[in-house]
Amino acid sequence: MNKSEYALFLGCTVSVKGLNYELSARKVADRIGIKFVDIPEFSCCGFPLGGIHHSSAVTIAARNLALAEAQGLNIIALCSACTGHMTEVEKLFANGANAKDLKRINASLKDLGYQYNGGVKVRHFARVLYEEIGVNKLRKLITDPLTGLKIAPHYGCHYIKPSEIFDGFDDPIHPQSLDKLIEITGATPVQYRDKLQCCGGGILAIDEETPVKMVKQKLDHIKEANVDAMILVCPFCNIMYDEFQPTVESTFDVEYSIPVLYYPQLLGLAMGLDPKKDLAVKQNQVKVTPLLEKIEGLRGGK
Amino acid sequence: MTKKALSREKPILMEELDTGFKFEVTEEPGGENIKRCFACGTCTVVCPVFSVNDQYNPRKIIRMILFGLKEEVLKSNFIWLCSGCYSCYELCPRDVKITRLMAAVRNIAVREGHIPKPMELIVGLIEKFGRILEVSEFENIVRSKKGMPELDLTIPELRKVLKRTRIHDVIKSSDIDE
Numbered sequence: 001m002n003k004s005e006y007a008l009f010l011g012c013t014v015s016v017k018g019l020n021y022e023l024s025a026r027k028v029a030d031r032i033g034i035k036f037v038d039i040p041e042f043s044c045c046g047f048p049l050g051g052i053h054h055s056s057a058v059t060i061a062a063r064n065l066a067l068a069e070a071q072g073l074n075i076i077a078l079c080s081a082c083t084g085h086m087t088e089v090e091k092l093f094a095n096g097a098n099a100k101d102l103k104r105i106n107a108s109l110k111d112l113g114y115q116y117n118g119g120v121k122v123r124h125f126a127r128v129l130y131e132e133i134g135v136n137k138l139r140k141l142i143t144d145p146l147t148g149l150k151i152a153p154h155y156g157c158h159y160i161k162p163s164e165i166f167d168g169f170d171d172p173i174h175p176q177s178l179d180k181l182i183e184i185t186g187a188t189p190v191q192y193r194d195k196l197q198c199c200g201g202g203i204l205a206i207d208e209e210t211p212v213k214m215v216k217q218k219l220d221h222i223k224e225a226n227v228d229a230m231i232l233v234c235p236f237c238n239i240m241y242d243e244f245q246p247t248v249e250s251t252f253d254v255e256y257s258i259p260v261l262y263y264p265q266l267l268g269l270a271m272g273l274d275p276k277k278d279l280a281v282k283q284n285q286v287k288v289t290p291l292l293e294k295i296e297g298l299r300g301g302k
Numbered sequence: 303m304t305k306k307a308l309s310r311e312k313p314i315l316m317e318e319l320d321t322g323f324k325f326e327v328t329e330e331p332g333g334e335n336i337k338r339c340f341a342c343g344t345c346t347v348v349c350p351v352f353s354v355n356d357q358y359n360p361r362k363i364i365r366m367i368l369f370g371l372k373e374e375v376l377k378s379n380f381i382w383l384c385s386g387c388y389s390c391y392e393l394c395p396r397d398v399k400i401t402r403l404m405a406a407v408r409n410i411a412v413r414e415g416h417i418p419k420p421m422e423l424i425v426g427l428i429e430k431f432g433r434i435l436e437v438s439e440f441e442n443i444v445r446s447k448k449g450m451p452e453l454d455l456t457i458p459e460l461r462k463v464l465k466r467t468r469i470h471d472v473i474k475s476s477d478i479d480e
Contacts, residue, residue, distance in 0.1 A: 011433075013434075013435065015433060016435040016436070017435070019441075040453070040454045041459070042457075044428050048428070049424070049469075051408035052408065052412050052417065052421050052424070052472075052473070053467065053473070054409050055467050056463075056467040059467045060428075112463070157386070157389075158388075161387070161388035161392055162388045196389070198350045198387035200350070202385040203351070203383055203385050205424070206382045207382075213354035213355070214354055217354070
């Protein structure tokens with residue numbers, strides 16, 4: 001398999017709500033030399049069915065994996081839940097494991113033209129940047145460092161957990177990949193209380209009140225740390241912190257105005273990409289303009 | 303255990319318990335390790351949902367399953383409140399794999415006819431669009447402007463896939479038209 005060529009898996013949420021994430025990821029990938037192949041038949045990853053009908057969730061993932069395998073490609077996903085679910089299914093059938101189950105799935109998909117043989121690897125985009133491209137190579141591509149900017153990393157959950165399926169690329173209790181990826185942009189990663197707190201997005205459909213309270217906790221802690229912005233790598237976390245930030249502000253009568261960037265947007269800024277044209281910052285709910293003005297100011301108002 | 307710690311209004315009656323429930327759970331994918339639990343409470347302590355909503359108490363849910371309070375667990379709202387963050391999963395000293403356990407219990411609940419409406423809607427959306435959100439023409443107009451490939455508005459094959467996995471054997475109805 002060509003190491004720098006991947007099938008780009010969008011899933012549901014990025015397709016509809018994460019144009020800024022997708023565009024910025026495509027633009028920085030282009031700079032780095034990662035080639036994305038689009039597979040129009042890719043569907044939902046199957047994750048939303050995990051708590052409803054396990055075998056449907058696994059079969060849908062297997063279908064997506066088979067699509068990538070047919071083209072001889074590994075998968076890069078932008079959504080952490082897609083990454084987690086499809087990695088779990090990928091591991092389930094890797095190296096001939098659970099062959100009987102896979103045979104049953106293949107039999108059920110046969111007349112639709114699918115066969116999965118267990119040969120695809122699924123990776124989160126941020127993991128590829130950190131683990132395969134590496135901070136040293138990325139650092140060389142930084143043309144416009146964001147020196148002086150203070151950024152809070154939000155790891156979320158499925159990007160690193162359950163750690164047993166992620167080959168130890170980062171520590172699930174004390175992760176550092178996103179901190180290092182912030183560092184290479186010239187910005188300073190800022191530590192804050194309860195850094196690994198979950199966004200709560202997983203239960204939004206069942207009970208809105210609970211995740212909104214969880215978001216408040218996180219934003220309170222980030223505000224205490226006095227940052228310029230937070231970054232994240234999952235469209236579901238983004239819904240909670242960016243889209244729901246005004247809801248949390250009005251529900252609890254607080255003010256945050258914390259810009260929420262997808263990591264590729266931050267990286268793109270440091271690579272000199274155009275904030276509007278290349279990184280679609282206008283799609284971000286909390287205004288990014290004050291942040292861009294601050295960056296200009298820090299660079300001496302060029 | 304004190305009455306307050308259990309916080310139940312009525313006493314647990316031995317004859318009302320379904321002691322076979324825990325075996326149903328261990329046979330379900332993800333539920334295999336439930337009997338390993340020694341009730342240390344690490345899961346509840348690290349749970350981000352419990353920190354804002356004490357209705358969701360994983361330690362208590364596991365005890366209820368092991369006691370055999372089957373109906374009470376399967377009909378509950380609380381089994382649907384796990385956010386799936388894996389905090390407890392990483393730290394459980396008995397490797398109960400609680401995040402997967404909660405998914406297993408939900409699968410049983412669905413089979414027994416206790417599916418929350420939003421979950422039923424998700425199944426309908428995946429059948430109809432192939433995704434849980436609808437991609438409209440509008441998205442494709444914006445995508446073209448930005449030089450990004452257009453998306454197929456629906457992935458109709460997913461309906462066929464779910465027919466083959468027999469999802470409607472467990473979910474009787476669906477709000478979305480055929």
